[in-house]
Amino acid sequence: MDDTPLWMREQLHGDYAQAMRVDDVLYDSQTDxxxxxxxxxxxxxxxxxxxxxxxxxxxxxxxxxxxxxHVPIFAHGAATRICIVGGGDGGMAREALRHKTVKHVTMVEIDPGVVEFSKRYLPTISNGAFDDPRLDLVIADGADFMKTTTGDYDVIIVDSTDPIGPGEALYANTFYADARKALKDGGIIVTQNGVPFMQGDELTRTMRAFQALFADATCYLATVPSYAGGPMAFGWGTDSGARHTDVNTLQTRFCASGIRPQYYTAEVHKAAFALPGYIRKLIP
Incomplete structure (x- = not known):
């Protein structure tokens, strides 16, 4: 009997790969x-x-x-309507719905298969979010949805995959322009922009688009162990001064929310916008 462990090799980047030991395969399916x-x-x-x-x-x-x-919602301070593009595992909805002040979350997911198997095989990630009456799940292409929505959202969260395959359209300038129209005055858009050390062009393209659309365009950072290559960048675009909300105000909002995250704090929120030199150079 061969006891050699099975490893999954991820090669998202052309000259770099990471591997993860596969102790068991719980689900394996090819969707459309x-x-x-x-x-x-x-x-x-x-x-x-x-x-x-x-x-x-x-x-x-x-x-x-x-x-x-939490970064855009606490920075905004009065967000009641949230739009999540992607996020089929339900984790983004889970966190947005922890805010008592949030009255409505629209979640737009292109692939119903992701939602269904996430409910079955990854239930701890959504943690009941799909049953919350404030959640409106829309099965649609996020780019197409954004062209026609009149949602008037306070916060738009783009929880996209990498810019290949079905996620590619969510990195286009036209998508960002459509998203800008769907924001209320003072609204904030945040985006997943990969690991800048490995995917610098991705961040630069988003920042160029944001600079043409928003008065305040930058990114903030967090390190996620399973995403190799350094800290992840999250794009930030708004016409408001929400990024400059002081730490005491953020702490007051945080305490009032009753939310007890594992990572987010008011201090981490402020520090996340302090960018290393190599990332600052990627922002035109």
């Missing part, structure tokens, strides 16, 4: 859009992959989801 797998790993728990690229893990997803939701 992509290959979905859920594997078990001792360190990361259950891991969702799309075309063998890690999307989310049970153990470290809190970092990614907390930073893409």
């Amino acid at each position: 859009h992509q290959r979905l797998r859920v594997i078990q790993n001792e360190t990361f728990g259950r891991v969702l992959t799309l075309d063998d690229v890690v999307q989310v893990t049970e153990r470290d997803n809190f970092i990614y989801h907390e930073m893409l939701t």
Whole structure:
């Protein structure tokens, strides 16, 4: 009997790869859009992959989801309507709906297969979010939805995959322009922009688009262990001064929310916008 462990090799980047030991394969299916797998790993728990690229893990997803939701919501201070583009695992909805002040969350996911198997195989990630009456799940292409929506959102969160396959349209300038129209005055858009050390062009393209659309265009950072190559960048665009909300105000809002995250704090929020030199150079 061969006891050699099975390893999944992820090669998102052309000259760099990471590997994760596969202790068990819990789900493996090819949908109309992509290959979905859920594997078990001792360190990361259950891991969702799309075309063998890690999307989310049970153990470290809190970092990614907390930073893409709580930073814009607490910075805004009065957000009641949120739009999530992507996020089929339900983690982003989970964190957005933890805010008592949020009255409505629209979640636009292109692939219903992601939602259904996430409910079954990754239930701890959504943690009941799909049953919250404030959530409106829309199965549609995010780019098409944004062209026609009149949602008037306070915050738009783009929880996209990497800019290949079905996620590619969510990095286009036209998508960002349509999203800008869907924001209320003072609204904020945040985006997943990959690991700048490995994917610098991705961040630069988004920042160029944001600079043409918003008075305040930058990014902030968080380190997610399962996304190799350094800290992740999250794009930030708004016409308001929300980024400059002082730490005492953020702390007051945080305490009033009753939310007890594992990663987010008011101090981490402010520090996340302090960019290393190599990342600042990627912003035109």
